[in-house]
Amino acid sequence: MVYQTITYEVADDIAVITLNRADKMNALNAQMRAEIADAARQAPNDARVMVLRGTGRAFCSGQDLSDTANAATLDMERTLRDEYGPMLRAIYDCPIPTICAVNGAAAGAGANLALAADVVIACESAYFLQAFTRIGLIPDAGGTYWMTRGMGMAKAMGAALFADKISARQADDWGLIWETVPDDAFEDTWRARAAHLAAGPTAAYQQVKQAIRQSWDNTLEQQLDLEGRLQGKAGQSRDFQEGVVAFLEKRKPHFEGR
Numbered sequence: 001m002v003y004q005t006i007t008y009e010v011a012d013d014i015a016v017i018t019l020n021r022a023d024k025m026n027a028l029n030a031q032m033r034a035e036i037a038d039a040a041r042q043a044p045n046d047a048r049v050m051v052l053r054g055t056g057r058a059f060c061s062g063q064d065l066s067d068t069a070n071a072a073t074l075d076m077e078r079t080l081r082d083e084y085g086p087m088l089r090a091i092y093d094c095p096i097p098t099i100c101a102v103n104g105a106a107a108g109a110g111a112n113l114a115l116a117a118d119v120v121i122a123c124e125s126a127y128f129l130q131a132f133t134r135i136g137l138i139p140d141a142g143g144t145y146w147m148t149r150g151m152g153m154a155k156a157m158g159a160a161l162f163a164d165k166i167s168a169r170q171a172d173d174w175g176l177i178w179e180t181v182p183d184d185a186f187e188d189t190w191r192a193r194a195a196h197l198a199a200g201p202t203a204a205y206q207q208v209k210q211a212i213r214q215s216w217d218n219t220l221e222q223q224l225d226l227e228g229r230l231q232g233k234a235g236q237s238r239d240f241q242e243g244v245v246a247f248l249e250k251r252k253p254h255f256e257g258r
Helices: 030-046 076-092 109-115 143-162 168-173 183-198 202-214 220-234 238-248
Strands: 006-011 014-019 049-054 058-060 098-102 105-107 119-123 127-129 165-167 179-181
Touching (some): 006 030, 014 030, 030 076, 058 098, 076 109, 109 127, 109 143, 127 168, 165 168, 168 179, 202 238
Parallel strands (some): 014 049, 058 105, 098 119
Antiparallel strands (some): 006 014, 127 165
16 A cells, blocks of 8 residues: 555664644544554564654544535444444554554544554643544544543543543543653653564563453453463563573573564
C-alpha cells in the first residue's frame, strides 16, 4: 500500500507509524484507518517494537466529520465493524510491543486509538477527551473497554458522561497511561523506551502481553497454569540462556528476540 495519510519508517528495529494529517489535527478518515491497519500488520515483519505518533499539535482529534457526507445516512455500525475494528485489532493484536507517543490532543476515537497500544507515553501538554456525548454518541473504538480496565468504573463513567478533558497528568495518576513527561523531554523519552524494548527479549514480551490480557478472564488456578506454560516456553529460549550467562558474567545481555 502507498501511504498518503501516514508515514512508515523503520530504523534500529523500531517501526514508527506517524499520523500525517496535521492540517486536520490527524483526524481519522477511511483512508487513514486502512493505512494504519496495513502498517501495523507490516511492523512485526520489519521490527521488534512499533510506535504510533502524530504530527503537529495533536495526536489525533478522532473521526474526521468532514469525511461524513450525511450524518443521517451514516452507517456507524458498519464503519466501526469494517474500518475501526480492523485498525484497532491490528494494533492490539500486534505480537511485538507497541507504544503510543501522544504529543497533543487525543480526542474521541483518537483517544481510544492511543489506548489500543501496550504502553502510552504522553507529553504534559497532551490531553485525552471522550468527546462522544457532546454530539449525542457513546464512546466507541474500544473506549468503553480500555477506559474501564485502565482507570476503573467510576473514572470511566465520569469521563464518558461528562466528556471532560483528562490531562496527561490526570491520565497518568489514574492509571490510564504509563507515563507523562515534560514536553521538552518527550521525544527523547519515547525513543529511549522504544530502543529499550527493541533490544529486549521479544518472545518474552509477547508472552507477557498474553498473560496479562488473559488474567482478566481467568481464575487464579487458570492464571497460574497459563504462567507455567508460558514460562516453560520462555525457559527454552535463546534469550533466557543469554540472560542467565550475562547475569553470571556481570554484563548486559544481548537479546536476539528468540
